[in-house]
Amino acid sequence: MAKDYSKYFIKPSIKDARKRKSQETPVIDFNKHINIKGFGKGRTYKINTYGCQANEADTERIKGILELLNFTESDTLEDADIILLNTCAVRENAENRVFGELGRLKQFKKNNPDLILGVCGCMTQEEKVVERILKSFQYVDLVFGTHNIYKLPEYLETVVLSKEKVIEVFSEEGSIVENIPRVRANTRKAWVNIMYGCDEFCTYCIVPYTRGKERSRNKDDIINEIKELIKEGYKEVTLLGQNVNSYGRDFLDVDYKFAELLKDLNKLPISRIRFTTSHPKDFDLETVKILSQGGNLMPYIHLPVQSGSNEVLKRMNRKYTKESYKEVIDNIYKYIPNVSLTTDIIVGFPGETKEQFEETIDLVKYCGFEGAYTFVYSKRAGTPAEHYPDNTPFEEKKQRLYQLNDIVNEGYLRGNKRFEGKIVKVLVDGTSKHNDEILAGYTENNKLVNFKGNKSLIGEIVEVKVTEAKTWFLKGEQIENSWHSYQRNIKWRCC
Ligand code: SAM
Ligand code: SF4
Numbered sequence: 001m002a003k004d005y006s007k008y009f010i011k012p013s014i015k016d017a018r019k020r021k022s023q024e025t026p027v028i029d030f031n032k033h034i035n036i037k038g039f040g041k042g043r044t045y046k047i048n049t050y051g052c053q054a055n056e057a058d059t060e061r062i063k064g065i066l067e068l069l070n071f072t073e074s075d076t077l078e079d080a081d082i083i084l085l086n087t088c089a090v091r092e093n094a095e096n097r098v099f100g101e102l103g104r105l106k107q108f109k110k111n112n113p114d115l116i117l118g119v120c121g122c123m124t125q126e127e128k129v130v131e132r133i134l135k136s137f138q139y140v141d142l143v144f145g146t147h148n149i150y151k152l153p154e155y156l157e158t159v160v161l162s163k164e165k166v167i168e169v170f171s172e173e174g175s176i177v178e179n180i181p182r183v184r185a186n187t188r189k190a191w192v193n194i195m196y197g198c199d200e201f202c203t204y205c206i207v208p209y210t211r212g213k214e215r216s217r218n219k220d221d222i223i224n225e226i227k228e229l230i231k232e233g234y235k236e237v238t239l240l241g242q243n244v245n246s247y248g249r250d251f252l253d254v255d256y257k258f259a260e261l262l263k264d265l266n267k268l269p270i271s272r273i274r275f276t277t278s279h280p281k282d283f284d285l286e287t288v289k290i291l292s293q294g295g296n297l298m299p300y301i302h303l304p305v306q307s308g309s310n311e312v313l314k315r316m317n318r319k320y321t322k323e324s325y326k327e328v329i330d331n332i333y334k335y336i337p338n339v340s341l342t343t344d345i346i347v348g349f350p351g352e353t354k355e356q357f358e359e360t361i362d363l364v365k366y367c368g369f370e371g372a373y374t375f376v377y378s379k380r381a382g383t384p385a386e387h388y389p390d391n392t393p394f395e396e397k398k399q400r401l402y403q404l405n406d407i408v409n410e411g412y413l414r415g416n417k418r419f420e421g422k423i424v425k426v427l428v429d430g431t432s433k434h435n436d437e438i439l440a441g442y443t444e445n446n447k448l449v450n451f452k453g454n455k456s457l458i459g460e461i462v463e464v465k466v467t468e469a470k471t472w473f474l475k476g477e478q479i480e481n482s483w484h485s486y487q488r489n490i491k492w493r494c495c
Contacts, residue, residue: 012125012145014382016171017209020199024252025215026175030150036157040071043160046080050098051088053240053276054211055121057191058149059086062120064181065152073183077108082116082156084142087123089206091378095123102137109139116159118142120149124169125210128381134167145169146211150177173197174212178221188427188459189236190229194222194261198242200279202306203317203384204349204377207242216247219256219264226268235461236272236427239265244275245282259286266295271461272427272444277344278303281320283328292335299336300446303328304344308363309356312349315388322363329367340415340445342371347404348397349377350388357400364407370415370445372408376401409471416447416469423479424449426464428457443474451476 045066049059062084063073074080085101088094102119109115117140123129125145133140142159144152147170155166174197184190198207199214226237239261241247247258265273273296280303291297307313310321332339345360364372376397379386426449428441439453441462450473451464457478464476 010168010170011130012127012169013171014127014209017125017212020173020213025173025213025250027218028150028175028177030177030179030181033150034065034068034153036153037068038070039157039161040066040069043071043081044074044079045071045082045084046074046077047084047086048077048101049086050094051086051090051122053191053238054193054242055086055088056185057193057240058121058146060182060184060191061149061180062086062152063183065149066156067183068181069153069156077105081114082118082160083108084118084120087119087121089122089126089129089210089380091375092380093378095129098123099132099137102133102140106137106139116141116156118144118159120144120146122146122206122210125171126206126381130167130169141165143167143169147172147174150180172212174215176215176217178217186429187232188234189238189429190234191240192222192225192229192237193217193241194239194244194247194258194275195241199246200243200319201317201384203315203388204346204380206380206383209382211242214243214246214250216241216250219261222261223264223268226265226270230268230270233459235270235459236274237265237270239273239275241275242277243279243282244277245279245284245287257286258282259284259290262287262290262297266290266293266297268296270296272296272298274298274300274446276302280305280325280328281318283332285331288328288331288335291332298444298446299339300342300444301332301339302342302344303332305363305367306344306346307349307352307356308360309352312352312356315351315385316346316349317384322359325363326366333368338445340370340447341367342373342446343367343369344373344375345404345408346375346377347400348392348394350385350390352377352392357404361404361407364404364411368414369408369411371412372404374401374404374408413469413471415445416471416474418469419443419445419447419466419474420469421466423463423465424474424476425461426451426476427461428453428459430458431455440473448473449476450474451478453478 047059049055087098124143158164158166195216197212197214201208245258248256308322424443426441428439432438432440432450438450440450463479466474466476468475
């Protein structure tokens with residue numbers, strides 16, 4: 001007999017998710033939702049994360065909640081008592097990977113009927129996805145969305161202890177939940193959300209429907225989170241938002257914008273502040289001028305352009321032209337001459353002509369990007385572009401992507417070449433994926449550097465002389481009189 005899970009049965013609705021009301025965003029304190037610690041003792045979990053930094057940040061929160069309940073992370077999926085897939089809905093192939101994985105996990109459920117299998121993240125905010133899970137993947141025990149991660153303790157209590165299925169996805173505008181504990185992926189670099197959701201409604205994009213309305217965190221909560229990170233030894237923070245340049249636009253009682261936040265963060269004793277993602281229409285001159293002051297504000301900006309054709313930009317609802325985009329870029333180069341710029345581009349948007357694509361190529365050449373994420377347009381159910389006529393064959397779109405990537409790759413190499421012979425500061429992440437003897441880390445301009453060095457440097461910022469620029473990374477040699485070596489020498493002399 002089918003289990004009764006009506007208590008929690010709330011399916012998403014893209015139609016409801018589209019609605020926006022001008023009302024204050026509720027702020028929820030997670031501490032008021034946690035009254036059932038301990039029942040994870042002796043149980044393990046594993047999370048597979050798909051998609052962008054927003055999802056990675058959510059996974060850190062989910063891990064934080066699970067560990068607060070005394071679950072521990074297992075090394076493999078096979079050993080886990082709970083498996084969660086934290087999903088991405090931005091493109092169809094990301095969704096297909098999740099359905100493929102769910103199919104594979106059926107065998108895991110057969111081998112271990114006590115295994116709890118859950119799906120969360122952006123995909124579960126789509127009603128078609130939840131319907132498909134209910135129909136074709138009935139062995140899934142838990143489905144929740146992006147708005148109700150804070151209710152996970154309650155859901156798990158029901159699923160683990162009462163053995164009931166839970167499907168609860170809110171199609172609301174969203175709240176801000178403070179004080180969710182986090183297990184951060186890195187001990188030196190941290191994501192810090194400054195806002196959630198998106199109000200831009202680019203016609204190709206599912207994010208405004210899956211993540212709710214744009215809502216900015218209180219500046220004191222952001223600054224206090226970063227101060228805590230500094231105390232814990234963090235050296236780099238990346239501010240997260242779908243359009244960080246519109247930070248504060250939703251505040252009803254205070255006038256405090258992104259530029260002011262950067263100005264305040266510039267005073268904090270942390271080595272590196274980064275942010276993503278910027279929107280060209282809101283990237284104001286004030287922000288450019290503050291970034292030009294440098295200090296802990298890194299000379300790296302990711303500024304998605306999406307297309308170089310005004311006609312296409314209009315149909316994408318991007319609300320800027322290629323001329324105004326160039327103006328922003330010109331100002332950035334004028335005030336921050338050593339900056340590295342990267343972008344996102346979609347090729348084959350419905351109706352994009354060969355000539356319009358050529359305009360994108362021209363714009364890419366003009367902007368001097370040192371990298372780009374490039375995508376073939378992927379139709380998303382519920383978005384306006386779903387219904388736009390699209391007569392370009394997929395093969396042609398792929399050819400456009402290859403042509404674009406050749407130019408983008410020239411930009412990667414050009415951007416790396418300019419550092420040959422220079423001394424750069426590298427925050428060492430760990431060892432190279434390909435060679436355990438080689439250290440790998442990122443420069444202030446966000447360039448990957450490989451160099452020989454002692455593993456004790458992991459987590460430190462060291463000076464490296466760039467000896468050779470490749471397309472995807474720089475090779476370098478550690479400068480022996482760098483700060484870390486200096487510290488080591490002092491210790492040696494003292495002993
Ligand atoms: N908020 C950011 C912005 O405005 O660029 C990034 C959000 S989105 C998750 C990341 C990138 O995915 C976008 O910049 C866009 O290039 C790409 N993207 C979004 N929807 C897409 C779609 N339907 N097909 C192909 N690429 C898409
Ligand atoms: Fe999607 Fe546009 Fe919002 Fe970025 S700004 S998340 S591309 S709707």
